[in-house]
Amino acid sequence: MFVAMNRFKVVRGQEEAFEEVWRNRDSRLAQVPGFKTFHLLKGASNDEHTLYASHTIWGTRAAFEDWTKSEHFRAAHKDAGQNKPLYLGPPEFEGFEAVLEG
Amino acid sequence: MFVAMNRFKVVRGQEEAFEEVWRNRDSRLAQVPGFKTFHLLKGASNDEHTLYASHTIWGTRAAFEDWTKSEHFRAAHKDAGQNKPLYLGPPEFEGFEAVLEG
Numbered sequence: 001m002f003v004a005m006n007r008f009k010v011v012r013g014q015e016e017a018f019e020e021v022w023r024n025r026d027s028r029l030a031q032v033p034g035f036k037t038f039h040l041l042k043g044a045s046n047d048e049h050t051l052y053a054s055h056t057i058w059g060t061r062a063a064f065e066d067w068t069k070s071e072h073f074r075a076a077h078k079d080a081g082q083n084k085p086l087y088l089g090p091p092e093f094e095g096f097e098a099v100l101e102g
Numbered sequence: 103m104f105v106a107m108n109r110f111k112v113v114r115g116q117e118e119a120f121e122e123v124w125r126n127r128d129s130r131l132a133q134v135p136g137f138k139t140f141h142l143l144k145g146a147s148n149d150e151h152t153l154y155a156s157h158t159i160w161g162t163r164a165a166f167e168d169w170t171k172s173e174h175f176r177a178a179h180k181d182a183g184q185n186k187p188l189y190l191g192p193p194e195f196e197g198f199e200a201v202l203e204g
Contacts, residue, residue, distance in 0.1 A: 003143055003157065022202055030204070041105055041198035053198060055105065096143035096155060100124050102132070 001036075001098035002061040009049035009088040015042070018052060018086045028072050029056070034063020049088055061097060103138075103200035104163040111151035111190040117144070120154060120188045130174050131158070136165020151190055163199060 010018045022040045029035045036057040043051035058064040067073050112120045124142045131137045138159040145153035160166040169175050 001141065003141075019201055027204070038204055039103065039105075039200040040202035042201045043196055043198045051196070055198070055200075094145055094153070096145045096157070098141040098157075099121055099144045100142035102129070102140055 001101075002058040002064050003096040003098070004054075004056045004058060004064050005094045005096070006054045006091040007094065008052045008054075008091050010052050010086055011049060011088060012045065012047070014086045015050050015052075021086070022054075025076070027076065029076075032063075032067050032070070032072055034059040034066070052087075061095065064095070103203075104160040104166050105198040105200070106156075106158045106160060106166050107196045107198070108156045108193040109196065110154045110156075110193050112154050112188055113151060113190060114147065114149070116188045117152050117154075123188070124156075127178070129178065131178075134165075134169050134172070134174055136161040136168070154189075156193075163197065166197070 008018070019040065019042075027038070029038055036059060038057075039055045041053045041055050043053065045051070056064075058067075110120070121142065121144075129140070131140055138161060140159075141157045143155045143157050145155060147153070158166075160169075
């Protein structure tokens with residue numbers, strides 16, 4: 001199991017707008033080999049931002065990496081730059097391999 | 103859905119020992135109301151440390167919070183301080199609420 005997370009520092013007050021962008025995106029992940037689940041997660045807030053993380057579970061790291069090289073991936077990210085004012089700095093990617101279960 | 107993560111900066115060279123501690127722990131999570139899944143995740147390394155995260159999925163934030171106040175929780179964490187030299191600084195907790203699925 002591989003967990004791919006992208007962390008976003010969303011400007012306070014822009015939380016609803018940020019969620020709306022994700023709600024309206026044209027996701028085709030369900031069709032992608034090795035894809036398991038996707039959630040948008042909302043974390044803690046401070047004075048400046050609210051932490052969000054996209055959280056996708058894949059069967060293997062290789063399945064995730066294949067997706068990042070695919071046409072699906074390009075289509076899913078073609079508008080990503082347009083929403084930049086909603087969050088501070090670039091999203092921070094973190095990939096995790098499951099080493100123990102249960 | 104609620105995701106509870108604890109991030110650990112494991113000293114380079116101590117990765118196997120850190121995983122061993124988790125492998126040998128006496129987990130009773132499966133008995134806890136609202137518990138869904140647990141994984142120990144291994145992330146990226148730099149010169150100093152390798153990032154690990156415990157990753158637990160709960161039905162709700164309330165189920166997680168009830169567990170932190172329980173006897174199960176105290177039993178699971180009673181030896182936690184003993185392994186401190188394996189990682190740098192205290193673990194960093196992050197809790198996330200799922201706001202969107204799929």
